[in-house]
Amino acid sequence: MMERLQFRFDGGHRAAVSNACIVGVVASGNLEILIEPAPQTDACAIEISTAANGFGDVWQAVMADFFERHRLGGIRISINDAGATPAIVSLRLDQAIEAFTRSAPT
């Protein structure tokens, strides 16, 4: 049974126009992250579909810390999780943001 979670963070600065990117794979202990520009909003919207149920508090803390690190708005993040630990989740999020910001035209 997949659990669905949603988070929204305001107050970030708008990302430069970029292409959508995907990092990670849906394999046991791993996760897939899609970051897309969402130019119609200033918020950072995150939607998670996870195989590990009952860890809402942990996801909340991980996402809050992630937002604090980068403070990026105008993006939509979709996560497909197959039981990755918070360490892997944070690592992939940072990798995704890096790929996303790198893809912005200069």
Next chain:
Amino acid sequence: MNARTAPPRIWNKRAQRRASRLERAATRLGTRLTGKLVDADAIVALLEEAIEAGDRVCIEGNNQKQADFLARALIDVDRARVHDLHIVQSVLALPEHLDVFERGIASRLDFSFSGPQAARLAKLAGNGQIAIGAIHTYLELFGRYFIDLTPDVALVAAQAADRDGNLYTGPNTEDTPVIAEATAFKSGLVIAQVNELVDVLPRIDIPSDWVDFVVQSPTPHNIEPLFTRDPAMISEIQVLMAMMAIKGIYAEYGVNRLNHGIGFDTAAIELLLPTYAEALGLRGKICRYWALNPHPTLIPAIEGGFVESVHSFGSELGMEDYIRARPDIFFTGPDGSMRSNRAFCQMAGHYACDMFIGSTLQIDLGGNSSTATLGRIAGFGGAPNMGSDARGRRHATQAWLTAGTEAHRGNGAAPRGRKLVVQMVETFREHMEPAFVERLDAWDLAESARMALPPIMIYGDDVTHILTEEGIANLLLCRDAAEREQAIRGVAGYTAVGLKRDRGAVAKLRERGVIRRAEDLGIDKREATRDLLAARSIKDLVRASGGLYQPPKRFRNW
């Protein structure tokens, strides 16, 4: 009136008993005994004559090698004659090691490690079929073989024997010398199973004077490759932790003499030496002398010039030819093969190493750690010995003095050094089980199994550092229990223990350098990829060894 005089004490009872057992065995076996050599089909008969009810029997259940033929024979003895044995044994590995209790042949047990039989041991102890004396660390148990747990009969395993009964134990010598010496020199009986009988041994590891019976087993004794880790399974998080260990601890303290507890975390460190540590200019400055089994994952570091010497507890299947080709590194005999020795390696790890680093299943707020869980009695192995401060140590090294200074800042006590004891653990284990807990499962196990103390593997007051993917907590710099608690919470990540941290207190600890994150160590997390590993697969290890390493079948995935 005549005073009653006590009968004179007999001072050689043990020798007399020994003589009568040898005589009974010779009579019962007849032509099936030639000198010390016993026919394989007479083994149960031998054990029935050599062992008496109530005896203390040591079966060589080592970590790697098992006297399996003798263990199988023991469970077939007539229990009307042989019963109530007190088993003293390093490792319970085979089902037969517990069958002997279930069949009413043995009733009491003192041991060190039982990983492979942990669940069944818990069940049998729980329903009263086994009375556990105590769980020991290896060196402690070996020590008791010379004090109050001397075996009456020892069942050991060797690679080969000659016609006189000299034994060659070779690379997997392991516990045999300490068991045989304790038994032989208190008039006990030593019975050895061997893989082959030869005219001339490559070398003599156990002299025939210490051996009473030798039997060639129909199949070679079993040896498990317990210390082989496939580099393909090492994750980026483990690479990051290994980078922090090398830069934040090994380089910082100048750790040249060490032991790695088994695990993928430490395998990652071994594989980062010739790459990451080399790039940091650390060759010749860290990791030169090891108390370690011959881990295949150490091959690149040896080839890369980091390692000067390795002494081992046991050998590792597949490494024999590589070891033969590197006699300057490993402890090898004039015959060219290695000799391991668990007792001496444990002793070296305690007194002659500056650091132990290993993983665990659970850590509490005091830094106490345990692998005990309800329903499993797994024991300790060597960890309590390797992972404790050596208070009898007197010689100084830079690492020991630095840690000692950190530990004893102005506390008024006489100055001393300190061994580095590092617990390295990811904050969450598989299935999102937290590694950090408020209360160890060990307490529940102690209650249910009626143990005197909770089975804590490494005590918090021996731990000097805790390393997770979130950073390193230096417990030596914590001034009281409250700081220690926050230092631990401060590296406990998103576990319930970590989420309850006092953010202000943790920030202050970070300012003081009690907690250091990857960024504080100058480590860029983006560099933590598997590309940094000197070998990324078993095949890479074979290549690094120049084709000398021969992985056991189960690791050959190509």
